[in-house]
Amino acid sequence: MVCNRCIKVVQDEFAKLNLNIEEIELGKVNVSSQLSNDKVEEVRKILDENGFELIDDKKSKLIDRIKTIIIERTHYSESGFESLNTSEYISKELGHDYSYLSNLFSSVEGITIEKYIINQKIEKVKELLVYDELSLNEISYQLGYSSVQHLSNQFKKITGLTPSHFKKLKENKRKPLDEV
Template sequence: MTTLFIKNMVCNRCIMVVQNEFDKLGLDVKNIKLGEVVLNNGLTDEEKNKLKEVLIPLGFELIDDKKSRIIEKMKNIIIDLVHYQDNEINTNLSEVLSSEMRHDYNYLSNLFSEVEGTTIEKYFIAQKIEKVKELLVYDELSLSEIAFRLNYSSVGYLSNQFKKITGLSPSHFKKICEDRRKPLDEV
């Protein structure tokens, strides 16, 4: 078995696209998830080069160095936690990352900051704000339901953090998005 690490796989559609490319190349995939593909067999240098050729135009790339693999895995854990788990885990982020990565959080935090130029916490907050934007645009949940779903302690805290990051209040952001959208019969 061979495990490959792939940068920029951030959603289920990414998984489908990458799976499709592996299938086209005739590579025997055992398992695929965000940022990681496990093959039943090894790769020849020729297969690896061909894989790089098809992934790069799609916005993906193979990760060869250990630090980059660790960073990408942390990002994928955070993305999965925020966007696909509805933040149901009630432990804090440092515990989740330490447990999943099997490394001390201080090591992970320092590595992330060194390589990415920002903190894990800021990355986590940025992901949460992107999820808030998505949920505001869908207009299916109230702000208090969004705050609860994303484990904010209060609507006020969510609103303050949203404004600090985006420069807009959640209600102003929602209004701007509504003003830009046309009804289907006007498209």
């Protein structure tokens, strides 16, 4: 789950299955009772039909949690990138050494955590450019870039366009967060 609409879909589908949700957040659902194997398969099927997947092994859960932390911090956090650097933040949140998390993520996803963060940040930049409410300087600050030039260089490297050219296109070249 990568957005609040995703959470709503999961809540609705779990309600149809008469499952009581104790806690739900991006990438995680806790239900109040132990599920039978048949119920787990029913949940798996419903999630799959809605474009989600049930993650039930520890390494996959850890990778999904890394992604969720990055997405929350990039797209939904008010403080964004102002406090701890991202590697410290992820390590602290998950209670694992960052090098272990980084190696695990890279081996399964085929991309480094740093590259994943950059891709998420660029998607956020695209969103903010389309909204046209913040200057590039404000966007740069909000996403923790050292300078507008650094943001612009990274944006061009990823998209092939400068931020100003992207803004002028008036086309929506954004990707859904689960495809980044």
